[in-house]
Amino acid sequence: MTSTPVQGVADERFAALRDAFQQHLDTAEELGASLAVVEHGTLVLDLWGGWADQARTTPWAADTLTNVWSISKTMTSLTALLLVDRGLLDPDEPVGTYWPEFKAAGKEGVLVRHLLNHTSGVSGWDQPVTSDDILDVPAATARLAAQAPWWPPGTLSGYHLLDYGHLVGELVLRVTGRTLGEYFRTEIAEPLGADFWLGLPASQDGRVSHVVPPPPSQLDLSQLPPESPARRTLGGPGLDASITWTRAWKAVGIGAAGGHGNARSVATVQSVLTHGGGLLSPETIDRVFAQHTDNVDLVLGVPLRFGLGYAVSNPASTPYVPEGRVAFWGGWGGSLVVNDVDRGLTFAYVMNRMSPGILGSPRSDAYLQALYGSLDA
Numbered sequence: 501m502t503s504t505p506v507q508g509v510a511d512e513r514f515a516a517l518r519d520a521f522q523q524h525l526d527t528a529e530e531l532g533a534s535l536a537v538v539e540h541g542t543l544v545l546d547l548w549g550g551w552a553d554q555a556r557t558t559p560w561a562a563d564t565l566t567n568v569w570s571i572s573k574t575m576t577s578l579t580a581l582l583l584v585d586r587g588l589l590d591p592d593e594p595v596g597t598y599w600p601e602f603k604a605a606g607k608e609g610v611l612v613r614h615l616l617n618h619t620s621g622v623s624g625w626d627q628p629v630t631s632d633d634i635l636d637v638p639a640a641t642a643r644l645a646a647q648a649p650w651w652p653p654g655t656l657s658g659y660h661l662l663d664y665g666h667l668v669g670e671l672v673l674r675v676t677g678r679t680l681g682e683y684f685r686t687e688i689a690e691p692l693g694a695d696f697w698l699g700l701p702a703s704q705d706g707r708v709s710h711v712v713p714p715p716p717s718q719l720d721l722s723q724l725p726p727e728s729p730a731r732r733t734l735g736g737p738g739l740d741a742s743i744t745w746t747r748a749w750k751a752v753g754i755g756a757a758g759g760h761g762n763a764r765s766v767a768t769v770q771s772v773l774t775h776g777g778g779l780l781s782p783e784t785i786d787r788v789f790a791q792h793t794d795n796v797d798l799v800l801g802v803p804l805r806f807g808l809g810y811a812v813s814n815p816a817s818t819p820y821v822p823e824g825r826v827a828f829w830g831g832w833g834g835s836l837v838v839n840d841v842d843r844g845l846t847f848a849y850v851m852n853r854m855s856p857g858i859l860g861s862p863r864s865d866a867y868l869q870a871l872y873g874s875l876d877a
Contacts, residue, residue, distance in 0.1 A: 504559050508547040513877075517870040518547060524863055525549050532560035532709055533851035534763035535867060538771035540844040546764050552709035552852065563695065565760045566709045566852050567744040569831030572759030574770055575698060576665045577809025579672055579684045580616060581773075585784040588675045591616065591808060598674045605648035614654050615667045617793055617806040621649025622667065623658040624733035631737050634662060635752050641666045650729050651798065657806050658729040658798035662739075665698075665755015680755045692777060694768040696761035699753030708750070708760065713741035714833055714854040729798040741833070741854060757832070766837050767848035773810075773827060773839040774846045785841060788812070789825050800858065810839070820865045822872060834861030838868065847871055 506522045514537065524530040532550035536543065552558040583589035589598070591613040596603035602610070607622070614620040625633070625640065626647045634640045644663055651658065660667065669680030676683050681699035689696050697704070721738075724731035743749050749758055761769075772779050773788070788808045797804040803816040810827035811818070821828050825841040833854025838847045847868060855861035860868075 504549050504551065506547050506549040507562065508545075508549075510545040510547055514545050514871065514874050516874050517545065517867060520866050520870040521547055521549065524866070529863060530851060531556075531712060531853035532564065532566075533849065533853075533863075534560070534564070536763035536767035536848045537871065538767045538774070538846040541771065541775040541777065543764070543768070548762070554712055558709075560709060560852075561707075563707055563762075564709050565695070565697075565700070565704065565707050565762055566850060567711050567749075567757075568759050568761055568766065568835050568850055569757050569833060570661075570829060570858065571761075571766055571831040571835050571837055571848075571850070572698065572753075572755055572757055573664050574766075574810065574829050574837055575684055575688075575696065575759055576668050576680060576755035577616060578769065578772060579680060579688060580612075580668050580809060581784055581788070582687060582779055583672065583675055584787065585780050589671060591787065595620075595671065598671055599645065601642070601645040602670075604646050607649055607653065610649070610653045612671065613791075613808060615660070615664075615671070616809045617791075618657040618660050618664075618797075619654050619793060619806075620660070620667070621651045621653040621658070622647065622663065623650065623660045623729050623799055624663055624736045627732070627736055629736050631739055631743055634666070634737065634754065635748055637666060637669070637752060637754065641670050645670075650727075650732060656795045656798055657793040657804060658733065659800050659804075660756065661733050661799060662737075662754070662756050665757070669755045681753050688769060688772075688779065689765075691779070692768050692772070694761075694765045696759060696765040696769055697753060698755055698759050700750040700760045702747065702751070704760075705747070705750065709852045710745045711741055711833065712853045714856050717856065730801060733799045761850065763848040763850045766850060767846050770837050770839055770848065771846035774841050774844050788827050789841075802859070818859060820860060820868050830858060830860050830864065832858055834864050836860050836864040836868070843875070845875075
């Protein structure tokens with residue numbers, strides 16, 4: 501088995517994390533991946549290695565990008581928080597204040613914070629819906645505005661799997677006149693010098709490492725009640741990971757799952773939550789943790805706590821995430837970003853070979869354990 505050495509730089513304190521990464525590459529558990537850590541605004545670890553393709557002909561490079569799935573949500577959330585910080589968006593205001601059409605079908609009382617903490621009752625589309633439908637963002641968003649919530653808004657979380665970016669992105673559009681991808685790019689990514697995209701230009705396609713789909717899911721949606729939020733969300737539409745290989749998917753960059761980047765760019769952007777980055781005030785960062793949900797999520801079926809735009813620490817379901825003011829989320833297949841505000845630390849892991857599951861993987865668990873083991877040593 502041919503391997504490539506780990507590339508990049510790392511503070512000597514994080515030798516264990518570098519070693520864990522090299523081990524996963526040597527055993528071929530990783531195909532290609534990148535890791536990054538930002539501490540108090542400084543990039544202290546920036547590693548990459550492996551291969552950008554299954555044939556192992558193209559090494560994963562410093563500027564390789566890949567689809568990061570639901571890590572995209574953290575970029576969408578940060579965009580909303582920037583609008584909150586600038587006084588353009590109020591989490592406690594009804595969504596309909598900014599987006600009047602959303603008040604239809606009994607959604608007058610849905611607040612902005614209900615979108616951001618996955619309690620709006622609109623976790624997906626009424627059926628039938630196809631992957632082509634959701635890539636037509638204006639039409640798909642209008643459908644969400646017209647439909648009724650699937651459970652009482654503001655009560656329980658139900659993970660907004662694929663429509664999170666449509667919903668929050670429409671608020672961005674109504675408030676700024678710019679699409680989510682445009683606003684994120686010009687107001688966050690470019691000022692930070694971050695190579696992350698919600699809508700990837702064709703000129704960047706040559707740098708993309710296509711994800712390797714995970715093993716087939718063992719989840720049988722037919723065993724769930726037809727009207728359950730889990731069945732309606734997870735099956736509407738059910739996506740094959742190979743959709744990310746298409747130009748249409750890359751171009752749209754839906755804010756729930758279509759972002760492209762690497763660990764360095766993810767950590768650079770998300771570290772705004774752990775040090776402000778000149779974009780967020782401490783008061784806005786505090787709002788992420790001020791209120792949270794605490795229930796078995798109606799879609800994912802595990803105990804989760806959602807704050808304002810992020811999941812927050814919950815030992816019951818995410819023991820690999822430390823307690824405290826920690827905001828995080830993962831992408832389908834194992835990618836992960838963790839913002840430890842108390843330690844001023846942001847960790848990011850992005851890879852191309854997908855594992856089963858949404859909330860991390862054995863590989864991401866190992867890396868995070870190595871990181872915190874280094875800090876506690």
